[in-house]
Amino acid sequence: MSEQSVAVLGAGSWGTALADVLVRNGHDVRLWARDAAHAAAMRDTGTNERYLPGIELGRPLTVTSDLADAMDDTGFVLSVCPSHAVREVLGHAAPHLGDQILVSASKGIELGTHRRMSEVIVETLGEAAGSRTVVLSGPSFAEELLHGLPTAVVAASRSEANALAVQSLFRNGYFRVYTQPDVDGVELGGALKNVIALAAGISDGLELGSNARAALINRGLAEIARLARHFGARETTLGGLAGLGDLVLTCTGRLSRNRSAGLAIGAGRRPSEVIGEMDQVVEGVRTARAAYELSRDLDVEMPITSGVYSILYEDVAPREALARLMAREPKPERWG
Structure with a gap:
């Protein structure tokens, strides 16, 4: 594998984990942090104590708070900011962009516009950038990836060549990347699973049992597929890594921020208190609002999402939300 120069925009847990994979693969990696003090601390310690304390990162990793320095003469740019910050960060990055392959690793739906991240990229950087975009998604906790535990994700792009380039960039003995063309399905699966994970956490916080959790995961996937089909996504995508795989992980894994927030809410804490106390973004909170509004506007039935909203x-x-969900009119089981 030849060395590549890569900018990673976003020094949260997932951006740090992806940067670490790339460094260990032998690439020249520049990790951009919005906060200069955070960047300096990472340079001094060789760790990301703010989000991933005690885990030593691969070397040499360049950490900077200067976008121009991060993106200078790179072949790939990874967008790994929280979804609500993608438009702003890419707007600032635009003057430093050339024809790099863009990798979107942020999961969410933008509030107000209801745009997916690839659509935000097009609106911010133009149609040409959209054709160079590859969406990276799948069941993946940053902490496990940093420990070198086996992880599989998918790189989705309308350009097979770009998807293959990203596959080659990341693949190693513990990080396996599949390719496919269904950008819409991969993005919607990655965003909406966070809402269902909040529901699963609330269910577990209420001590509703394993039956309820299994039903939420299954019927949650059905309503994700229902909305995704409206945008032309493939149902097989929702049965893959970016759909069912990511959904199961986020609804059941102990490292899931969305499930953890749901657990606390189900146990009786106020949502605003729970969210305010978490040290990282809980993407499902904003996505629940965007998905609810989108389903309402498109007249797509999403009862679990509506309940979380x-x-x-x-x-x-x-x-009370549970009672409303269980009191819905009986009907035949349908997929999507």
């Missing part, structure tokens, strides 16, 4: 934004008690 009502708990987060309408002050509905979790048990």
Whole structure:
């Protein structure tokens, strides 16, 4: 594998983990942190104590808070900011962009516009940037990846050549990357699973049992597929790594921030308190609002998403949301 120069925009847990993989693969990696003090601390310690304390990162890793320095003469640019910051960060990055392959590793739907991240990239950087974009998604906890535990994800792009380039960039003995063309399905699966994970966490916080969790995962996938089909996504994508794989991980894994937030809410904490105390972004909170509004506008039935929205934004008690969900009109089981 030949050495490549890569800019990673976003020094949260996932951006740091991806940068670490690339460094260990022998690439020249520049990790951009918005906060200069955070960047300096990472340079001094060789760790990301703010988000991943005690885990030593691969060397040499360049950490900077200067976008121009991060992106100078790179062949790949990874966008790994929280979804609500992608438009702003890429807007600042635009003057330093050339024809690099863009890798979108942020999961979410933008509030207000209801745009997916690849659509934000096109609106911010132009149609040409959209054709160079590869979406990276799948079941992947940053901490496990940093420990070199086996992980499999998918690189989705309308350009097979660009997807293959990203596959080659990342692949190693513990990080396996599959390719496919369904950008819409991969992005929607990656964003909406966070909402269902909040629901699964709330269910576990209420001590509703394993039956309830399994039903939430299955019917949650059905409503994700229902919305995704509206955008032309393939149902097989939702059964893959970016759909079912990521959904199961996020709904059940102990490292899931969305599940953890749901657990606390189900146990009786107010949503605003729980979210305010978490040291990292809980993407499902914003996505629940965007997905609820999108499903309402498109007249797509998403009862679990609606229930999560009502708990987060309408002050509905979790048990009341559960009662409403269970009291819905009986119907035949349908997939999507």
